[in-house]
Amino acid sequence: MSTQTLIYLFVGLSFALYIGIAIWSRAGSTSDFYVAGGGVNPVVNGMATAADWMSAASFISMAGIIAFSGYDGSVYLMGWTGGYVLLALLLAPYLRKFGQFTVPDFIGTRYYSRTARVVAVICLIFISFTYIAGQMRGVGIVFSRFLDVPIDTGVIAGMAIVFVYAVLGGMKGVTYTQVAQYCVLIFAYMVPAFFISFLVTGNPVPQLGLGSTVADGSGQYVLERLDATLVDLGFGPYTAGTKSTLDVFCITLALMVGTAGLPHVIVRFFTVPKASDARRSAGWALLFIALLYTTAPAVGAFARLNFVETINETEYTDAPEWFTNWEDNDLIAWVEKDGDGLMQYRAGEAFDGPPVFGEGQGASGERNVTNRWNDDTDNELYVDRDIMVLANPEIANLPGWVIALVAAGGLAAALSTAAGLLLVISSAVSHDLLKKTWRPDISEKGELLAARLAASAAVLVAGYLGIYPPGWVAEVVAFAFGLAAASLFPAIVMGIFSKRMNREGAIAGMVIGLIFTFTYIAYFKFVDPGTNDVAHWWFGISPEGIGVIGMVLNFLVAVAISSVTKGPPLDVRALVDAIRIPRGAGAASEH
Amino acid sequence: MDETEQHRERVEAEPERSGEDNAAAYWRANLRLVGILLAIWFAVSFGAGILLRDWLDRVHIGGYPLGFWFAQQGSIYVFLILIAVYVRQMRRIERRFDVDD
Secondary structure (H helix, E strand, O other): HHHHHHHHHHHHHHHHHHHHHHHHOOOOOOHHHHHHHHHHOOOHHHHHHHHHHHHHHHHHHHHHHOOOOOOOOHHHHHHHHHHHHHHHHHHHHHHHHHEEEEOOHHHHHHHOOOHHHHHHHHHHHHHHHHHHHHHHHHHHHHHHHHHOOOOOHHHHHHHHHHHHHHHHHHHHHHHHHHHHHHHHHHHHHHHHHHHHHHHHHOOOHHHHHHOOEEOOOOEHHHHHHHHHHHHHOOOOOOOOOOOHHHHHHHHHHHHHHHHHHHHHHHHHOOOOHHHHHHHHHHHHHHHHHHHHEEEEEEHHHHHHHHHHHHHHHHHHOHOHHHHHHHOOOOOOOEEEOOOOEEEEEOOOOOOOOOOOEEEEEEOOOOOOEEOOOOOOOOOOOOOOOOHHHHHHHHHHOOHHHHHHHHHHHHHHHHHHHHHHHHHHHHHHHHHHHHHHHHHHOOHHHHHHHHHHHHHHHHHHHHHHHOOOOOOOOOOOOOHHHHHHHHHHHHHHHHHHOOOOHHHHHHHHHHHHHHHHHHHHHHHHHHOOOOOOOOOOOOOHOOOOOOOHHHHHHHHHHHHHHHHHHOOOOOHHHHHHHHHOOOOOOOOOOOO | OOHHHHHHHHHHHOOOOHHHHHHHHHHHHHHHHHHHHHHHHHHHHHHHHHHHHHOOOOOOEEEEEEEHHHHHHHHHHHHHHHHHHHHHHHHHHHHHHOOOO
């Protein structure tokens, strides 16, 4: 069977599976829709959380980012896993014991304030839409590369699938669909990783392969070889990194705290039967995530090494097929600078910006690039970082079914995260804004209908953002984490661990944290992007890491204000006492 | 029966304290455990993986410089162990203070 037929088959089968699950697990009540009835097994929930959390960015982009940034890529590895320790120890069991439906629910109730609830809803919606636009774009890209359809068609197909299981099934449908998606995506990630690790090092386990010797009899370790090769070409050593220690520290912390503050992750811990299950579930989630996250740095390093060794100083006419395939997709470009027909890969940007392809072909048959050349470097190649995972099976000459599997896995990763985000948006609108703020007398049936309508509207907005991606999408990913770190996380933690924390302190803290973080990022990303470099950052902290300072400000302001204002009322103190004790988390419906 | 087990028996055999004290003691035990685990969390990631990286990189395990290993692999394994220990120890603490769910 041809690779293309296999791709259609694998993607078609996985979609049929998701839709089948969605029909089987339809939501019948608001509790089903928001928290899957609260009866999800902790292992199952861990798997669903892993799929929910690992997006197109984790599956497609992360290994590529690590491949090109070496040690600096560690911020993502530690940041996106370390957050689960914070979740398990500081948030999950208490929020489960609290036992309501959404994150703004907790903040609104704990701080006895409609304002606090609305501030939380605003943070949540902003964070979630930022994220979801990227997911839908990811769906479009995977579709267009593997199914050979325009990106827009891909986005619409993705919207249709998500619509079926998020709108119909709510959290209940999404949970069980995500379990299937986790299985697809992890299998799809591990199979090529095993192959590549085996080809490069002779050890099929990527986590061990990265620390092994290259299997060419030289006795050189993979990382040593990579360091030496890159230094020869004018790059820094792979294991050294270029960011300042303080910046690496801040970005890692911002990503950790941001992960623990992301509403679509937190809400998953509302779905298990007991408070103790929420702790266990966070552990399972991290285990399932760690499988991919400990593999990614190996995939990144092997891919970089393979790339340099097969492409550098190779004649364009001898380039492997995958090279020209990705060139046709605008993600690889070569400009001939010295007329020798060989492709030189060196440090520096070959030309200004991403490639703009013109008419016709160059002397060796390459696509003409119209960008202005950069004369400071001999580098002749442009490589988009996102191709690393997708191109890996082709780079290593793996069989067609592996390529088909990776296509299905990439779609599973993007769709599962999109569905999780759609749900938190729709429940924030129908539950927090409609039921708890504007229309408290709405019936359960009416609320469920509103939740479905909100989810449908969110799908449409997400699809629109995927088809017409506004320039800011890529720019504001730091916003999602920074804002979650600077606003939601401190408010929730203080709500649990400080009985003295009151409405005035929490709202002031959230607002200050938000405004500070927002202003700093917006200044460097939009107002004056030309100054977005180490020399202009405060203490050398990049916009990606500034959420940490926002978080510290939030804590300080909240403590200061709450110490000079009236303490929280007695029933709120009793609520805090109650959520600290696991016993009596409330009955859960059986599944 | 060794000494620690005898001690535990005694603690478990103690008559139930008043609800208020019991909840406060449970919370203190919880905070202590969380404090210790977060200290380790900080030490392996921010300590070994970032602040002390250059120093640790002089040691190699196989092909891994040690600091680089902590940053890209080791800290993730430790995070997993931390949550596992927390789940186990909290179960014990809850039973000891009779607040388990």
